[in-house]
Amino acid sequence: MRLYVTPASPWVRRVRVAILELGIQDRFEFVQTKWPHAWGTRTVVPHPEFMGDTPVARIPALVTADFTLTDSHSICDYLNGEFGNFRLLARDGVARWRALATISVANAIIEAQISRRAELLRSDSERSSDFIAKMRDRQLRCFEALEKQVQGFGTEFDLAQITTAVACGYDDWRYGNDWRGVAPKLATWFDAVSQRPSLQATRPAETPQS
Ligand SMILES: N[C@@H](CCC(=O)N[C@@H](CS)C(=O)NCC(=O)O)C(=O)O
Numbered sequence: 001m002r003l004y005v006t007p008a009s010p011w012v013r014r015v016r017v018a019i020l021e022l023g024i025q026d027r028f029e030f031v032q033t034k035w036p037h038a039w040g041t042r043t044v045v046p047h048p049e050f051m052g053d054t055p056v057a058r059i060p061a062l063v064t065a066d067f068t069l070t071d072s073h074s075i076c077d078y079l080n081g082e083f084g085n086f087r088l089l090a091r092d093g094v095a096r097w098r099a100l101a102t103i104s105v106a107n108a109i110i111e112a113q114i115s116r117r118a119e120l121l122r123s124d125s126e127r128s129s130d131f132i133a134k135m136r137d138r139q140l141r142c143f144e145a146l147e148k149q150v151q152g153f154g155t156e157f158d159l160a161q162i163t164t165a166v167a168c169g170y171d172d173w174r175y176g177n178d179w180r181g182v183a184p185k186l187a188t189w190f191d192a193v194s195q196r197p198s199l200q201a202t203r204p205a206e207t208p209q210s
Helices: 010-022 048-053 072-082 093-120 129-152 159-175 178-182 184-193
Strands: 002-005 029-032 061-063
Touching: 002 010, 002 048, 010 072, 010 093, 010 159, 048 061, 093 129, 093 159, 129 159, 129 178, 129 184, 159 178, 159 184, 178 184
Parallel strands: 002 029
Antiparallel strands: 002 061
16 A cells, blocks of 8 residues: 655655554555645645545555555544454444544644644744734633543543544644643643554655655
């Protein structure tokens, strides 16, 4: 299977962490993509094969022998069901809905982080400080919500914890720690799980631009 990646993307990171936690990394060819900063406002053509594989032209994208999955949610769902025996996310029942409640808040943080990043890449005259403030407020509100959930996290490093850890890691990397002030228990939890080999191996780094 071919997985399009970059270490700067939190959406890619949640998939790569899931793969490492399941121990199935040997099944994948990881294709590093290159993105000029113009990606925030324009359609760029980072890789002809990539554009042929996905009409969405976003990463992650997973190409299997039978189909192509073009977002992290469906890829994680596929990995969990097909290779994980539902270890990362319960197949049904209250455990599934509780996990999805956490995942949806952590995903909202990642969406806000990436929207804010795209806005920051616009020129000074185009950039909206109101929009950036709105995204930052959402990030902090959602971190406050996760602060209330962290005590209920179980012993399994599941998709809810993976997605939460990825959101924390991206905020540290791009936006410099301000979530830690509103979510101190979450910060303690994140510092502990950060030692996991799957998170160490996928630390954020800049995407090659060309
Ligand atoms: N909801 C999608 C979001 C994917 C996404 O936005 N990926 C970003 C990288 S972090 C991307 O490829 N952006 C390029 C673009 O929007 O043109 C997912 O879960 O995979």
